[in-house]
Amino acid sequence: MIGIEQIGVYIPKKRLSNLDLRDKFQIDEDFVKNKIGVVSRSLKAPDEKASDLCIKAFEDLQSKVSFSLEEIQCCVVVTQNPDYNVPHVSAIVHGVIGLSEQCACFDISLGCSGYVYGLSIVTAFMQANGMEKGVLFTADPYSEIIDEEDKNTVLIFGDAATATLLDVNADLTPLGYDFGSKGAGYKNLINEGKLSMNGRAVFNFTATSVPISINVLLNKLELNKEDIDRWYFHQGSKYIIDTITRRLGLDKEKVVFDMYEYGNTVSSSIPILLSNDLAALHKGEKIGLSGFGVGLSWASAIFKKN
Amino acid sequence: MSDVTVEQVISVIGKSNITKDGSMLSPDKPLSEQGVDSLDISGLLLTLEEDFKIAIPDEDIDALQTINDIVSYMNSKS
Numbered sequence: 001m002i003g004i005e006q007i008g009v010y011i012p013k014k015r016l017s018n019l020d021l022r023d024k025f026q027i028d029e030d031f032v033k034n035k036i037g038v039v040s041r042s043l044k045a046p047d048e049k050a051s052d053l054c055i056k057a058f059e060d061l062q063s064k065v066s067f068s069l070e071e072i073q074c075c076v077v078v079t080q081n082p083d084y085n086v087p088h089v090s091a092i093v094h095g096v097i098g099l100s101e102q103c104a105c106f107d108i109s110l111g112c113s114g115y116v117y118g119l120s121i122v123t124a125f126m127q128a129n130g131m132e133k134g135v136l137f138t139a140d141p142y143s144e145i146i147d148e149e150d151k152n153t154v155l156i157f158g159d160a161a162t163a164t165l166l167d168v169n170a171d172l173t174p175l176g177y178d179f180g181s182k183g184a185g186y187k188n189l190i191n192e193g194k195l196s197m198n199g200r201a202v203f204n205f206t207a208t209s210v211p212i213s214i215n216v217l218l219n220k221l222e223l224n225k226e227d228i229d230r231w232y233f234h235q236g237s238k239y240i241i242d243t244i245t246r247r248l249g250l251d252k253e254k255v256v257f258d259m260y261e262y263g264n265t266v267s268s269s270i271p272i273l274l275s276n277d278l279a280a281l282h283k284g285e286k287i288g289l290s291g292f293g294v295g296l297s298w299a300s301a302i303f304k305k306n
Numbered sequence: 307m308s309d310v311t312v313e314q315v316i317s318v319i320g321k322s323n324i325t326k327d328g329s330m331l332s333p334d335k336p337l338s339e340q341g342v343d344s345l346d347i348s349g350l351l352l353t354l355e356e357d358f359k360i361a362i363p364d365e366d367i368d369a370l371q372t373i374n375d376i377v378s379y380m381n382s383k384s
Contacts, residue, residue, distance in 0.1 A: 027343075035345050200364065203348045239345045 002123040003173035004303070007275035008061025008163040010053055011262050012214035013038040018155050025151045030112050032155070033260070037238025041263040042158035043143050045257075049083040050139040051092040053161030057137065058097055061163040066134060069097065074104040076132035078114035078267045080191075080294065081140050082107065093137065104129075111189070111294025112234045113179075114138060114267035115162075116301050117290075120177050122166055132168040137161065140266035147194040148207060156237060158263025171306040172281065178217040180209065181297040189294050205296045206240050211247045213300045214290060221302055228302065229285040230277065234292055235259040235269040244290075267291065281305040310358065310380040318357055322349040327340050333373040354380070 015155045018032045054077060077090040090105035108231050110117050118136045126134050139161035146154055188201040231254055233241055245255045256273045270289055292298040309382050312333050319328035324346040331340050360383050370376050
């Protein structure tokens with residue numbers, strides 16, 4: 001079965017401090033650290049585009065696992081901040097990396113739910129077409145659309161990219177997924193020249209929809225929450241992760257949180273966390289993933305280490 | 307819905323993701339002046355909506371500065 005083999009990550013080194021914005025937005029250190037959970041935000045160079053971030057994540061992937069470029073049969077990028085409206089970012093990445101002309105390329109337009117959606121889409125695409133190796137990229141450089149004066153968004157988002165190698169012989173494979181959308185709320189997180197967010201509406205959406213999604217998925221798979229060894233939620237903010245953890249009644253020790261030093265990296269947040277833990281997963285362990293946000297949409301999955 | 311009391315709202319504050327001990331809050335002082343931040347307020351409003359099965363529109367929120375404001379508002383909705 002096709003699963004996750006390895007994950008490459010690129011987080012730009014440059015940081016912007018949220019502590020420097022305390023006076024401007026009348027917030028204190030406790031709020032920055034314990035509510036937002038973002039002390040500093042990663043920032044790409046002005047001339048770096050989504051494709052550049054993907055290529056650096058791919059270089060990291062190549063440093064972690066051995067494979068030849070000719071083996072890659074599909075190249076898929078999740079982004080809503082592409083280099084251009086035309087062409088798709090995956091074509092640019094394909095050309096720069098030098099992948100085979102037989103390699104399929106397409107983009108997926110999703111935000112924070114995009115990685116989990118992408119895992120399902122790409123593994124199904126590979127399965128349907130007899131492919132053995134593919135790469136799923138995430139790269140959504142929100143620094144290009146952030147309004148520096150908007151307290152609701154400027155303190156949260158950071159730039160990053162990931163490259164996940166999906167392989168027919170990988171041993172971290174999906175048990176099942178749950179997807180959903182509340183399209184009536186699309187205006188609550190929208191880019192109309194600059195990003196704007198109705199924080200309360202997005203919070204309500206997340207706090208109510210994600211626990212339901214997780215419970216639906218666990219029921220479908222006849223699993224209990226105690227059967228899951230680690231939870232990887234989209235790192236929206238510390239407050240939202242704490243809220244989901246509390247409302248689901250999860251063991252805090254099983255819920256991964258790490259965005260203090262780079263921020264909410266949109267579709268890259270889950271694979272960044274997962275990349276740190278891949279080698280430590282033991283045979284038989286199960287992990288839960290859930291991405292949620294733009295759309296408003298969500299996607300949850302349970303994976304098992306075989 | 308029977309009349310909502312200060313004690314019921316404080317109980318909801320305890321259920322919300324607010325770190326402050328609800329019983330230590332003064333009912334007639336703005337919550338924002340008692341260490342309750344904007345994210346806490348979002349959590350509190352959601353729990354109020356769920357527990358009392360009402361919708362609190364965004365335009366009503368500015369009027370909900372204190373626990374007493376919330377009690378009056380909830381009772382006006384019943």
